[in-house]
Amino acid sequence: MIQDLVVYLLFMGYAIGFMLGLATLFTWVERKQSAVMADRIGANRCYLRLPFTNVRFVAWGLFHGIADGAKMLLKENFTPKTYDRLCYNLAPWLAAVPVLLVFAVVPFGGTLAPGRLLPQLHPFFGERSYAMQVAHMDAGILVVLSFSGIGILGTMLAGWSSNNKFSLLGAARAASQMISYEVAMGLALISLVATYGTLDLGAMVRWQSGTLFGVLPAWGIFTQPLALLLFLTAAIAENKRVPFDLPECESELVSGYFTEYTAMKMGLFMLSEFIEIVVVSALLVTMFLGGYNLPFLTDGGFVLPTGSVWHLSHPAVVLLQVATFLVKVFLAGCFMIQIRWSLPRFRYDQLMAFGWKFLMPLAAVNLVATAGVRWWLT
Amino acid sequence: MKKEYWNKPALGLRERLYLLEVIRGLCITGGVFLGNMWKWLTFRKGALTAYYPEEIRSDYSPANRGRHVLTRRENGGVQCVSCNMCATVCPAYAIEILSAADFDDPCHPKSPERFEIDYSRCIFCGFCVEACPEDAIRMVKEVPDFPGFDRDAMWAGRDLLMNWRPTGDPAKQYPAASPSPVEVQP
Numbered sequence A: 001m002i003q004d005l006v007v008y009l010l011f012m013g014y015a016i017g018f019m020l021g022l023a024t025l026f027t028w029v030e031r032k033q034s035a036v037m038a039d040r041i042g043a044n045r046c047y048l049r050l051p052f053t054n055v056r057f058v059a060w061g062l063f064h065g066i067a068d069g070a071k072m073l074l075k076e077n078f079t080p081k082t083y084d085r086l087c088y089n090l091a092p093w094l095a096a097v098p099v100l101l102v103f104a105v106v107p108f109g110g111t112l113a114p115g116r117l118l119p120q121l122h123p124f125f126g127e128r129s130y131a132m133q134v135a136h137m138d139a140g141i142l143v144v145l146s147f148s149g150i151g152i153l154g155t156m157l158a159g160w161s162s163n164n165k166f167s168l169l170g171a172a173r174a175a176s177q178m179i180s181y182e183v184a185m186g187l188a189l190i191s192l193v194a195t196y197g198t199l200d201l202g203a204m205v206r207w208q209s210g211t212l213f214g215v216l217p218a219w220g221i222f223t224q225p226l227a228l229l230l231f232l233t234a235a236i237a238e239n240k241r242v243p244f245d246l247p248e249c250e251s252e253l254v255s256g257y258f259t260e261y262t263a264m265k266m267g268l269f270m271l272s273e274f275i276e277i278v279v280v281s282a283l284l285v286t287m288f289l290g291g292y293n294l295p296f297l298t299d300g301g302f303v304l305p306t307g308s309v310w311h312l313s314h315p316a317v318v319l320l321q322v323a324t325f326l327v328k329v330f331l332a333g334c335f336m337i338q339i340r341w342s343l344p345r346f347r348y349d350q351l352m353a354f355g356w357k358f359l360m361p362l363a364a365v366n367l368v369a370t371a372g373v374r375w376w377l378t
Numbered sequence B: 001m002k003k004e005y006w007n008k009p010a011l012g013l014r015e016r017l018y019l020l021e022v023i024r025g026l027c028i029t030g031g032v033f034l035g036n037m038w039k040w041l042t043f044r045k046g047a048l049t050a051y052y053p054e055e056i057r058s059d060y061s062p063a064n065r066g067r068h069v070l071t072r073r074e075n076g077g078v079q080c081v082s083c084n085m086c087a088t089v090c091p092a093y094a095i096e097i098l099s100a101a102d103f104d105d106p107c108h109p110k111s112p113e114r115f116e117i118d119y120s121r122c123i124f125c126g127f128c129v130e131a132c133p134e135d136a137i138r139m140v141k142e143v144p145d146f147p148g149f150d151r152d153a154m155w156a157g158r159d160l161l162m163n164w165r166p167t168g169d170p171a172k173q174y175p176a177a178s179p180s181p182v183e184v185q186p
């Protein structure tokens, strides 16, 4: 019992650190990547100075994230004259917490047997083994969808309780946009469920560890390429970032639904946006890019299609899987940032037309086709 | 009635499919990113912008009105005769001059003891340069070290103006100071 507690506390710590760390990193990546894409240099003025010396660590501007955090914590917490203090104060949490919770069902590594990791741990842990995932839920994908549904409530509450027309408009847009794209996303995910035959994300990753036709890794990107596109589009729309940033478009709505928020309350919205990049990337990697799998890597080592086997020890496999997941999520996040800095924003009617008239039918067709293929195969 | 615009964009099937154009756009930005990143990784500068203020841009126009210089005589003294024309014409009242008299040099008995320009007020109009009868003040194209953390740090004094880029005035020949002072008729 106590062993389980220790392991799961460790997993939770890792998950929280993973999300917050990567989110902070992504604020830096976003600045630097957009700068390099636009022939600029990017933020590079923040530094840590060794006390009493003039030695400064600039580290290419990595510390700007820390400076941002400190600034948001120290700024005046200005609140508007609203009659709905409760909802006003609740909204940032309602936007940020569900995003964090989604990660609970995402597996970030294969199977961990602490007893085989270090010989010293063996007397304590024995032969127990744990799948590296905070919560093992059969309803994995449903949990993901329902929690992202709660996120909508946060933005709606924020816009409604701010007592501001801009916020209200932003919230209305956010609500309609997120609900529309939730439909397409749900349909795309159902076709995925039909392919993998499970709702559990861990089982999905295990399904993807096989191979197609003997050589190709059986990742979702090869079995369900259209669903990948649909999911990616819908996920960016859920994330409310460019090209779908109508809820907070600066050129029309000041800052959209969080216009009236200052200091760390606004920081929570920003942070939740970046955490959402991490979570969406993690979901993308888990469902379409093989999760923690490298091609041909199993729990015992590499098994090449030629039949040759390269055995790896358990700690090496665990490290490799965790690192693979980390790198994949990072690269997927970089791709999202690339999209955000490349594409122009949709007009509102285009957005709705795109969601309902293009994405949704496409997702439905994909679902029917998947179902047909499944039926034909069995 | 639906209005027809003369410049209505004509979208072909490829544009309306959106996806192909998105991929093309991503390829463009990705290409720029990779190119610049490769430059950074090979220790070159992959950006068009400059590190301001550490780096002075080389592409200022030759006609740019940047920092002022006070020109010098052949003997290294300041050419300004402290006539106060520049300070008078200055629309921003940015120039302050304190004169000193030196009767050993009868041709130019007056010279500035202090000559200060307040760059927090200067609007870089160049009027001072045009007003000067002695070609004693000029503006060059570079703008080094302009930013400062407070206003008091933005004053440029005589020594700085003469020395940050020493500039002579070869076009103008001056009579050497004669050993016996010329009598000045009252």
Ligand code: SF4
Pocket (backbone or CB within 6 Å): B086, B089, B090, B091, B092, B093, B094, B095, B117, B121, B122, B123, B124, B125, B126, B127, B128, B129
């Ligand atoms: S450039 Fe214009 S504003 Fe500046 S000191 Fe000369 S006259 Fe004054």
Ligand code: SF4
Pocket (backbone or CB within 6 Å): B079, B080, B081, B082, B083, B084, B085, B086, B087, B097, B131, B132, B133, B134, B135, B136, B137
């Ligand atoms: S800089 Fe020129 S205009 Fe100004 S006081 Fe000196 S001589 Fe006169």
